[in-house]
Amino acid sequence: MNKEILRMVQSSIGRKWIVAVTGVLMIGFVVVHMTGNLQMFAGTPDKINGYAHFLKSYPLVLWSFRLGLLATAALHIWGTISLARENRMAKPVGYAVAGRKSRLQVTLTSVTMVISGSILLGFIIFHLLHFTAQMVDRSYASMEAVVGGVTMPDVYRMVVTGFSKPWISIFYVVAMALLFSHLRHGAASVWQTFGLRDRNSAQLIEMGSWILAAVLFFGFSSIPLAVLFGVLKL
Numbered sequence: 550m551n552k553e554i555l556r557m558v559q560s561s562i563g564r565k566w567i568v569a570v571t572g573v574l575m576i577g578f579v580v581v582h583m584t585g586n587l588q589m590f591a592g593t594p595d596k597i598n599g600y601a602h603f604l605k606s607y608p609l610v611l612w613s614f615r616l617g618l619l620a621t622a623a624l625h626i627w628g629t630i631s632l633a634r635e636n637r638m639a640k641p642v643g644y645a646v647a648g649r650k651s652r653l654q655v656t657l658t659s660v661t662m663v664i665s666g667s668i669l670l671g672f673i674i675f676h677l678l679h680f681t682a683q684m685v686d687r688s689y690a691s692m693e694a695v696v697g698g699v700t701m702p703d704v705y706r707m708v709v710t711g712f713s714k715p716w717i718s719i720f721y722v723v724a725m726a727l728l729f730s731h732l733r734h735g736a737a738s739v740w741q742t743f744g745l746r747d748r749n750s751a752q753l754i755e756m757g758s759w760i761l762a763a764v765l766f767f768g769f770s771s772i773p774l775a776v777l778f779g780v781l782k783l
């Protein structure tokens with residue numbers, strides 16, 4: 550790696566940019582993923598099944614995307630951990646003017662972000678084992694549907710069967726509440742990192758981040774809740 554790039558990556562501003570850019574990329578992914586998942590409500594299982602089948606029909610694109618997403622998540626986690634470590638070791642000189650409360654607030658927010666982020670990582674690992682690797686319930690692998698004469702995995706049946714277990718649904722909704730908390734802070738702080746936040750825009754940024762996080766919370770949670778309450782059924 551070029552020395553200049555290496556120095557930039559090692560600087561704390563460089564790492565903040567890495568955390569922010571990778572965060573924005575992952576927000577893009579969750580927005581698209583939630584929109585795709587809402588096809589569960591299309592009134593016919595064919596929609597979500599056809600969509601999931603389409604996404605898997607170009608293995609090279611799929612695997613490039615998966616590796617890209619993995620690298621993005623790894624960089625996000627690495628950047629966050631190294632910045633958090635550095636913050637913990639740093640003397641609170643910069644905060645002396647702002648006063649003790651401000652330092653406490655900053656510390657609390659970053660501790661909350663590290664905790665919600667770590668639990669979300671646990672959720673993502675469980676989620677991949679659940680629906681992608683299908684290791685939580687082996688019966689998913691044999692669920693098939695025929696759409697337009699083509700046999701494909703029955704993702705609709707898998708999701709409804711999965712969320713029929715209340716503990717799984719409750720776990721997903723709790724994880725989505727953590728996603729809400731993580732994104733509300735995360736989406737607001739990227740503007741700061743990019744130098745686009747000032748006194749005038751702060752309120753708008755806070756409100757926009759809150760709305761985005763809330764839309765994702767309700768969009769994702771609506772699926773397990775709809776299964777639990779019998780709105781989505783087999």
Ligand code: HEM
Binds near residue numbers: 677708
């Ligand atoms: C209630 C909420 C959610 C539902 C119903 C859901 C549903 C699904 C399903 C059915 C799959 C497998 C698709 C397939 O193999 O055909 C999947 C994959 C995945 N989901 Fe979710 N998901 C939810 C929330 C999330 C969240 C919040 C994240 C990230 C924070 C996420 C990240 C992923 C990833 C990374 C994959 C793997 C994509 C791939 O195969 O390359 N999901 N999800």
